[in-house]
Amino acid sequence: MTESISSLTRFLDELSAIESQAVPEIGAARTADDLEALRVRYVGRKSGRLSALSGMVAGMSAADRPAAGQAFNGTHKRLQEQLAAAAARVLSTGAAATPAIDLTMPGRAVWRGARHPVTIVIDEIADIFREIGFTIALGPEAESEWYNFTALNFPPEHPALDMHDTLYLEGGGLLRTHTSPVQIRTLQRYTPPIRVLVPGNVYRRDVFDASHAPMFAQIEGLAVDEGVSFVDLKATLSHxxxxxxGAATTRFRPSFFPFTEPSAEMDVECQICHGTGCATCKMLGWVEILGCGMVHPSVLESAGLDAERYTGWAFGMGPGRIAQQRYDIPLLRELYDGDVRVLGALGQ
Amino acid sequence: MNASVEWLSAFVDSGLSPRELRDLITARAATVDAIEPVRADLAALVVGRVIEAARHPDSDHLWVTRVDAGGPEPLDVVCGAPNVTAGVLYPFAPAGTTMPNGITIERRKIRGQVSNGMLCSARELGLGEDHEGILALTTTAAPGTPLLEAVAIGDTRLVIDVLPNRPDLLSHQGVAREIAAATGKPLRVPVIPGGDPAPAMSAPPAPVRADRKGTTDGVRVTVDDSTDCPAYLGVVIRGLRVGASPPWLVSRLAAVGMRSISNVVDVTNYMLHGYGQPMHAFDLARLGPDAAIHVRRARPGERLTTLDGVERVLDASILVIADAEHAQGIAGVIGGQGSEVSAETTDIFLEIAAFDPRRVRTARRALGVSTDASFRFERLVPATSPAETCATVAGLMTAVAGGRVAAAPALVGPALRPPEQRVRLRPQRVARVLGVPVPPTECATLLASVGFEAAVRDGALDVASPPWRTDIAAEIDLVEEVARLRGYGSFPTELRPYRIGTVPDDPLVARTARLRELLVGMGFIEVRPMPFVSDPSPDGTSIRVTNPLAGNESYLRSDLLSSVARRAEFNLARMEGDLRLFEIGTVFRRQPDTPGRPAEEVRVGILCMGARRPPHFTDPSPPAWDEWDAKALGEVVARIAYPGASVVMEPGEVPRALWRVRADGADVGWVGVLALDAPPWASTAYGAEILMETTDVADVAPPGRHAPAIERDGPSRAPVPRYRRPPAFPAVRADVTLLVPETVSAGAVEAVLRGANEPMLERIDLLSQFYGDNVPERHRSLTWRLTFRHPERTLREKEVEARRDKLLRALETHLGVRQRTA
Structure with a gap:
């Protein structure tokens, strides 16, 4: 009993001794460094005097421990408050010792990267189609004549081939002129229902000019199932x-692609003039966005599917051209030069 | 296809404005790209009002006028016309205007009086021969209004983008058919001004058909192969006069953008643009005394100088029109100079033919000459067309150039049966493809409006196509006709339910997306360069492009970083030296085992050079990227490219290919220093190129076959890490500084540490490398921080020391490496 009393008493004496020594020292501190030294000396976690004292509590009787703990916590809290008050005082009056921070100075920056504008457009298109059940399919960029033309219902020696001036490869094969060969690959490999989006690079034997490049990106879509119709095509593409x-009016007009029938072009009302005609839309009031159509029965047959049972629709568009229009890029080439001053600003 | 609005009106009186015609044709047949005034040369002229007109003080025939041309002040204009009257509106050419005759009007003094432009006569505007005075305008337009807007002057041209499936739209008659169908107005035969009011009276005798050989007016016509030339019609017209065309004909051709050449040639061009039937007139006298026409393949090496003055060497793939001896023209493409119609010509042999499109295409491509005729023949001129246009051209030619058709024309070719190829159109098929039912009667009416014959039989339509609709071969073609004639706009745009697709995302998609996100987040800019290079790779696996347009596009690249490096050089040339570029793209390689198509790989390439961070006032010149950045980048990229794989950076060669990247043991790329054509101020460029995926280039299945995949398209999810409870007890660190001989690599030291069977050793971090004082020759000092942790309790100091000493002993045993003392 006496042992216990003396142990608790000694502990409380020790506590008040520490506190009465610390308070004036904290009050006298003039710099942040002084305060930090005091903090370590008295309440530091490892070697502070209060921490050293806390070991005594463990050796006390269960009856004494609550009182000791309460007293300890009280002292600890008061010293922390003293330190905090002193810190605020030192910061506001100690300008002479530590110069004030100029908060108008710049933060430490990091480099900012950028997706390519064509990638941004492809990603946005893909996001919209993913919401309505499309997945993404890919395929090779070098293709056979069959996948690129024959299977897609291009008659041999037909003027339709003139719309696809082709780069051929030594040793056989050609650089695909559109992403449509992936239609055939997908239709051969999977059984409908099929809803896929196909982004990729395509090639034409074109010289670089304001709107042409020998390689450019295309994104293609294909939906095949029983009962898929022209109404679905119009509805999905208008959506x-x-x-x-944005709130754009669309227009579908007749067109021709060997691998779709009926074929159409979809125009969107010019976002600059809203249909009245301006330089952007060449006075037409409409801007051509994509080619589309119902999958030609012979395309389904090329992939071994029953063209009486299945119908489908497909579309294709050029993200590069959309990017060129959206970002107002005068020359298509600038998308492919890789000028970081251009791409860095567009990709933010 | 250029179409004249006036010419179309001669075929069908639609009463529509050019804009309405544009919208109608675009919606139903083919896109009209532009509306152009044919008299664009008058675009600068305006309406001018003469306010006052006074006699010129120094001339008895000139007037000094003040003209309101819409500007803020009236203009002084000197005028020589006797009829100039104050208050009247005239065409006014302001100073700076270039007139149709090419002369530019300038501000100048005429006998001392300043003139700021010209009031114009009809002749000066190319609107007639009247030069008696200036042209008084009857318009309510305000002064300053462009003349072309104020007054109907000249024709309007519609530029129509006719696609390969609709050759029938390559003539005014064809376009007019669509307009007539849409408006319900009748299609007419245009009246030829000055022609016989009753063309039947002047019609030539009906052609006489023969299978292979025919004769007309002494000219023998022989066709070797009716596949090459299914119909060849020859008309001899004698006694005509070659000269200028009448004005109406000149302006018709001008409206479609053609210059007038002579009455005879103009008539053939009129027939081409009016009816879609190309024709050619030979000077009969120049076809040799024993006049003959022979449609045959060219002899190898045969020569012909064509109308454009080029001597061409022919081969047997090319079809020619020859006389008894020599080729006189390339069938369907261009005539020969030797038999060209000239001013002396009095008798012509007029060719009206149909040729095999493939033959014309072959010749056009081989000779590199494309004409209005070849364009139409390649897209198919029906074999029925020559006989149909014969009477029209004969009447027109004799009306315009005189002469007469003395004998029945010869038509050589197989007898043409009416196109009895009927196509069946099922209403349920129409509904299935178009998504809404279209009643058979409506289908029939729509089809009949553009010349089809459609009869309902057994609940479906039996449809016969008109001869000009050579594109109609199958039911789906008729479905398109119905959709188009009904109007694409008439179909609803309601989103209907759909079934979820069976195709999983290509596994590459998620990986490339994550990679892009990572690299962009780290400050890298994505590039998409052209994948061509000018030279093959040294290993000989490059793929050559056989028909490149540019010399620097001769080969497909076999690596990515050379393309990215060129983009870096592009930027360096623009003084941009802080570069962080990446590309995810395809490379191509010859594959030895499967010829016929290259092997393809999708790779990621990254390049970094210059400052590692933007400058800051605390760090004005940040350090440049170095090999250690590149190594970490390569490693991070490889971990994304190969989720779950063990990635090892295997030392390569100094100074360039520093590391090979291995994923689960496979060599998947490299990291190193790039050789750039860089200015001296540029810092070192580092790069990494990692394979993402080898593209499956094999055919999925043989043509016409379906081959659903089974196992290869299973879940594409990468192995996922397992949850581990975070440690509950503190770690203890111990730093060790070792004296490492140059023969021992840091990697070897770490391997020994890891291999020492020390389960409490949680981390090994290399903290510093030091050479110099107190470090012996051929040695370096390396400091590692070892982190130990016990999963179930706090480690005591003594225990940690014991474990560290055990590791040091292992290092000494295996590598002879000791702790550095002092």
Whole structure:
């Protein structure tokens, strides 16, 4: 009993001794460094005098421990408050010792990267189509004549081939002129329902000019199932146009692609003049966005599918051209030069 | 295809404005790209009002006028016309205007009086021969209004983008057919001004058909192969006069953008643009005394100088029109100089033919000459067309150039049966493809409006195509016709339910997306360069492009970093030296085992050079990227490219290919220093190129076959890490500084540490490398921080020391490496 009393008493004496010594020292501190030294000396976790004292509590009787703990916590809290108050005082009056921070100075920056504008457009298109059940398919860029043309219903020696001036490869094969060979690959490998989006690079034997490049990106879509119709085509692509271009009116007009029939071009009302005609839309009031159509039965047959049972629709568009229009890039070439001053600013 | 609005009106009186015609044709047949005034040469002229007109003080025939041309002040204009009257509107050419005759009007003094432009006569505007005075305008347009807007002057041209499936739209008659169908107005035969009001009276005798050989007016016509030339019609017209065309004909051709050449040639061009039937007139006298026409393949090496003055060497793939001896023209493409119609010509042999499109295409490509004729023949001129246009051209030619058709024309070719190829159109098929039912009667009406014959039989339509619709071969072609004639706009745009697809995402997609995100987050800029290079790779696996347009596009690249490096050089040339570039793209390689198509790989390439961070006032010149950045980048990229794989950076060669990257043991790329064509101020460029995926280039299945995959398209998820409870007890660190001989690598030291069977050793971090004082020759001092942790309790100081000493002993035993003392 006496042992216990003396142990608790000694502990409390020790506590008040520490506190009465620390308080004036903290009050006298003039710099942040002084304060830090005091903090370590009295309340430091490892070797502070209070921490050293806390070991005594463990050796006390269960009856004494609550009182000791309470007293300890009280002292600890008061010293922390004294330190905090002193720190605020030192910061506000100690300008002479530590110069004030100029908060208008710049933060420490990091380099900012950028996706390519064509990638940004492809990603946005893909996001919209993913919401309505499309997945992404890819395929080779060098293809056979069969996948690129024959299977897609291009008759041999037909003027339709003139729309696809082709780069051929030594040893056989050609550089695909569109992403449509992936239609055939997908239709051969999977059984409908099929809803895929195909982004990729395609090639044409074109010289670089304001709107042509020998390689450019294309994104293609294909939906095949029983009962898929022209109404689905119009509805889905109009939905896409509204999501991508904002509240835009669309127009479908007859066109021709060997691998679709009926074929169409989809125009979106010019976002600059809203249909009245301006330089951007060449006075037409409409901007051509994509080619599309119902999958030609012979394309389904090329892939061994029953063209009476299945129908489908497909579309293709050029993200590079969309990027060129969106970002107002005068020359297509600038998308491919890799000028970091251009790409860095566009990709933010 | 250029179409004249006036010419179209001659075929069908639609009453539509050029804009309405544009919208109608675009919506139903083919896109109209532009509306152009044919008299664009008058675009600078405006309407001018003469405010006052006074006699010129120094001339008895000139007037000094003040003209309101819409500007803020009236202009002084000197005028020589006797009829100039104050208050009247005239065409006014302001100073600076270039007139149709090529003369530019300038501000100048005429006998001392300043003139700021010209009031114009009809002749000066190319609107007629009247030069008696200036042209008084009857318009309510305000002064200053462009003349072309104020007054209907000249024709309007529609530029129509006719696609390869619709050759029938390559003539005014064809376009007019669509307009007539849409408006319900009748299609007419245009009246030829000055022609016989009753063309039937002047019609030539009906052609006489023969299978291979025919004769007309003494000219023998022989066709070797009716596949090459399914119809060849020859008309001899004698006694005509070659001269200028009448104005109406000149302006018709001008409206479609053609210059007038002579009445005879103009008539053939009129037939081409009016009816889509190319024709050619030979000077009969120049076809040799024993006049003959022979449609045959060219002899190898046969020569012909064509109308454009080029001597061409022919081969047997080319079809020619020859006389008894020599080729006189390339069938369907261009005529020969030797038999060209000239001013002396009095008798012509007029060719009206149909040729095999493939033959014309072959010749056009081989000779590199494309004409309005070849364009149409390649897209198919029906074999019925020559006989149909014969009477029209004969009437027109004799009306315009005189002469007469003395004998029945010869038509050589197989007898043409009416196209009895009927296509069946099922209403349920129409509904299935188009998504809404279209009643058979409506289908029939729509099809009939553009010349089809459609009869309902057994609940479906039996459809016969008109001869000009050579594109109609199958039911789906008719479905398109129905959709187009009904109007694409008439179909609803309601989103309907769909079934989820069976195709999983290509596994590459997620990986490239993550990689892009990572690299962009680290400050890298994505590039998409052209994948061509000018030279093959040294290993001989490059793929050559057989028909490149540019010399620097001769080969496909076999690595990515050379493309990225060129982009870095592009930027360096623009004084941009802080570069962080990446590309995810394809490379191509010859594959020895499967010829016929290159092997393809999708790779990621990254390049960094210059400052590692933007400068800051605390760090004005940040350090440049170095090999250790590159090594870490390569490693991080490889871990994303190979999720779950063990990635090892295997030392390569100093100074360039510093590391090979291995993923689960496979060599997947490298990291190192790039050789750039860089200015001296540029810092070292580092790069990494990592294979993402080898593209499957094999055919999925043989043509016409379906081959659903089974196992290869299973879940594409990468192995996922397992949860581990975070440690509950503190770690203890111990730093060791070792004296390492130059023969021992840091990697070897770490391997020994890891291999020492010390389960409490949690981390090994290399903290410093030091050479110099107190370090013996051929040695370096390396400091590692070892982190120990016990999963179930706090480690005591003594225990940690014991474990550290055990590791040091292992190092000494295996590598002879000791702790550095003092």
């Amino acid at each position: 896409f146009a509204r999501r991508f271009f």
